[in-house]
Amino acid sequence: MSTIAVDAMGGDHAPGPEVEGAIAAVRERLADVVLVGDEPRLRELVAKHGGLRPGLTIRHATQVITMEDHPSVAAKSKKDSSMRVAFDLAKKGEVKAVVSAGNSGAFMACALFVMKRAVGVDRPAVITTFPSRGGVCALLDMGLNVDCRPQTLAQFAVLGAVFARLRHKKDKPRVGLLSNGEESSKGTDLTRGAHKLLSAAVEKDFEYVGYVEGRDIFSGAIDVVVTDGFTGNIVLKTAEGVGQFVFDVMRQEVTATRLGKLGASLLRGAFTRLKKRVDYAEEGGAPLVGVDGVAVLCHGSSNAKAIKNAIRVAAQLVDAQLPSAVVQSVARHTALWPNDVGSASQGS
Amino acid sequence: MSTIAVDAMGGDHAPGPEVEGAIAAVRERLADVVLVGDEPRLRELVAKHGGLRPGLTIRHATQVITMEDHPSVAAKSKKDSSMRVAFDLAKKGEVKAVVSAGNSGAFMACALFVMKRAVGVDRPAVITTFPSRGGVCALLDMGLNVDCRPQTLAQFAVLGAVFARLRHKKDKPRVGLLSNGEESSKGTDLTRGAHKLLSAAVEKDFEYVGYVEGRDIFSGAIDVVVTDGFTGNIVLKTAEGVGQFVFDVMRQEVTATRLGKLGASLLRGAFTRLKKRVDYAEEGGAPLVGVDGVAVLCHGSSNAKAIKNAIRVAAQLVDAQLPSAVVQSVARHTALWPNDVGSASQGS
Numbered sequence: 213m214s215t216i217a218v219d220a221m222g223g224d225h226a227p228g229p230e231v232e233g234a235i236a237a238v239r240e241r242l243a244d245v246v247l248v249g250d251e252p253r254l255r256e257l258v259a260k261h262g263g264l265r266p267g268l269t270i271r272h273a274t275q276v277i278t279m280e281d282h283p284s285v286a287a288k289s290k291k292d293s294s295m296r297v298a299f300d301l302a303k304k305g306e307v308k309a310v311v312s313a314g315n316s317g318a319f320m321a322c323a324l325f326v327m328k329r330a331v332g333v334d335r336p337a338v339i340t341t342f343p344s345r346g347g348v349c350a351l352l353d354m355g356l357n358v359d360c361r362p363q364t365l366a367q368f369a370v371l372g373a374v375f376a377r378l379r380h381k382k383d384k385p386r387v388g389l390l391s392n393g394e395e396s397s398k399g400t401d402l403t404r405g406a407h408k409l410l411s412a413a414v415e416k417d418f419e420y421v422g423y424v425e426g427r428d429i430f431s432g433a434i435d436v437v438v439t440d441g442f443t444g445n446i447v448l449k450t451a452e453g454v455g456q457f458v459f460d461v462m463r464q465e466v467t468a469t470r471l472g473k474l475g476a477s478l479l480r481g482a483f484t485r486l487k488k489r490v491d492y493a494e495e496g497g498a499p500l501v502g503v504d505g506v507a508v509l510c511h512g513s514s515n516a517k518a519i520k521n522a523i524r525v526a527a528q529l530v531d532a533q534l535p536s537a538v539v540q541s542v543a544r545h546t547a548l549w550p551n552d553v554g555s556a557s558q559g560s
Numbered sequence: 561m562s563t564i565a566v567d568a569m570g571g572d573h574a575p576g577p578e579v580e581g582a583i584a585a586v587r588e589r590l591a592d593v594v595l596v597g598d599e600p601r602l603r604e605l606v607a608k609h610g611g612l613r614p615g616l617t618i619r620h621a622t623q624v625i626t627m628e629d630h631p632s633v634a635a636k637s638k639k640d641s642s643m644r645v646a647f648d649l650a651k652k653g654e655v656k657a658v659v660s661a662g663n664s665g666a667f668m669a670c671a672l673f674v675m676k677r678a679v680g681v682d683r684p685a686v687i688t689t690f691p692s693r694g695g696v697c698a699l700l701d702m703g704l705n706v707d708c709r710p711q712t713l714a715q716f717a718v719l720g721a722v723f724a725r726l727r728h729k730k731d732k733p734r735v736g737l738l739s740n741g742e743e744s745s746k747g748t749d750l751t752r753g754a755h756k757l758l759s760a761a762v763e764k765d766f767e768y769v770g771y772v773e774g775r776d777i778f779s780g781a782i783d784v785v786v787t788d789g790f791t792g793n794i795v796l797k798t799a800e801g802v803g804q805f806v807f808d809v810m811r812q813e814v815t816a817t818r819l820g821k822l823g824a825s826l827l828r829g830a831f832t833r834l835k836k837r838v839d840y841a842e843e844g845g846a847p848l849v850g851v852d853g854v855a856v857l858c859h860g861s862s863n864a865k866a867i868k869n870a871i872r873v874a875a876q877l878v879d880a881q882l883p884s885a886v887v888q889s890v891a892r893h894t895a896l897w898p899n900d901v902g903s904a905s906q907g908s
Contacts, residue, residue, distance in 0.1 A: 347806065358740065358748055392706065394791035399708055400790050426797030430805040442748050445740035445793060449774030450795050454802040457693065457778040461837050475826030482813040482820045489809050513695040 213244055214530040216523055217298035219305040220249035221276040222314020224512045231257040233519025236529045238267045243527040245306055246271050249294040271298040283317025288326050299326040302505050309506035309526040313514040319354050327505035330535050330544040335364050336502030339375050339508055340448055341495040346432025350376050354448055354498055357441040362405025363549035364437055369410055372436035373418035374541045378532040382435045388424030390439035413548050496521025506530050561592055562878045565646035565655040565869055568597035569624040570662020572860045573717050579605040581867025586615045591875040594619050594655055621645040628828040631665025635673050657854035657874040661862040668704050673820040675853035679730055681891040682851030683712050686857055687723050688796055694780025698724050702796055702846055705789040707795040710753025711897035713786055717758055719849045720784035721766035722889045726880040730783045736772030738787035761896050844869025847877055854878050
């Protein structure tokens, strides 16, 4: 079984959810876990939940990277922070992957600084999984790649396709480029450039379907949606906002009348299944794809279930050998980003 | 009462919804309506719904601008199309506003070509109204302003604020700039430039609250969200996609069991109220703000209710004298887009 380091101090409610999620993961034999953080505090919390057990260990770290810390500065200077130590354990080979609900910028910076980019990758990307009619849809980038070039988006298509193959078992993923309309005349200079690159490619282990719109994420017709990190973040936050809004209004309207409350009690099972099908915590984490290792980023407000599921995702990506699959696929698709050799030094 | 031209041939299901919506609007005395399009066909449809009545007239137009037509070419060359004739009626003063569910690019092109920009306006913008916890939130641009400059977004803030004051009765609208995080270090070169312009302004009839995230659209804390047309379109389509997805899954889960069906029957009233509160057709149309006239764009698949409500919005904006309010507010805020005099000739 793979051993996975969990940054136990990073999330908004840390270390409670991290400890409970790790214990659940070990209990369900998803992975062995090293909890990284303030040892006395972690020991006390673990004791409350039955104590250490085979497969669960604690690794002390004296510092914490907070949400206010400057990402790259903290990643380099807070050498004994729980997040940085978790990545160092991966680098040393003591663990196979890192899971963290901490500062997302510092997470990217640690991954780039400690794990380094995978060979041939320009900009690693964070992939979020959305529920869809067909099951799931992977969207990237949700990370810090705000200013992208067409070549960057073309490579995101390859990274997303690798992920969809390994994680979502799609043999030949259908990949779309997010735009403001399906006609190729739509889009920005960036999307039109990427569209040209992706359309020209021939030997591909994914199917490029062209421009897709925001609603296609949920249609089930697309497996991977590619966009820059700015737009990706706005899509994610908008989707969360709409989902939460619809549930809030539903709760208000349903509980407004006595008949409604009775109806709702009969619908408890249906509502639970609905919640489960649209709940982002079910997937648990968003992997950073394109670094030389496995690193899964969780929502800052992750609960224990989200942490546990993120550990599951990390273990699965370790088993599937994500980093070497990325290197192989990127090498096969260099024709997609012509005249771009040696550009991997840009970005941060 | 204001007279409003309805492009009866533009929508996906035209002219049925246009005719029914117009008849409903006249019946409810929201406005007088001129239906523009194929007269024999419109006459036949109107007859089915009780015939012409005071306040409802038909104006023949021999051509139709389709969704496949090139926007600016069609706007200029199809001089006897229902859409172009509707705008010409507004220009001649025979009607006070135009409502259309047709080709959105051609709609913008007709408005710019026939009505022209309002004095001082660089790029007119399409405003969509989202439901929110606080009531509503206006988002712009949802139109064709894909490549924006910081000055463009700064002016969108002014246009959005005018709209929120006139249509949503917000005395001092809270205006946010859509970004991938609230910290001012986030964003792109475009948003950082616009943020700087908006932050520096002093005399304002709106409150600039800084960066906002996708979920803030629905929080009720913000009245106007400003973004470029590319991102705005993706927000709209994502929100529609999530809403539709949640309702579809809910229907599936609720009807999966006999108990669920019983519960759902008790909840019929609550579901209807929920649907009404999150239904985009309730607002009906998205006004193009910044042209010298009132023009309201409807979703291509608009039903009769959406058309009727769009007529209501148009009539209200006519009464509120939107175009002159825009000119006055833009003149008051020229300090927000420095060194930008005479730039109105750009774009199309």
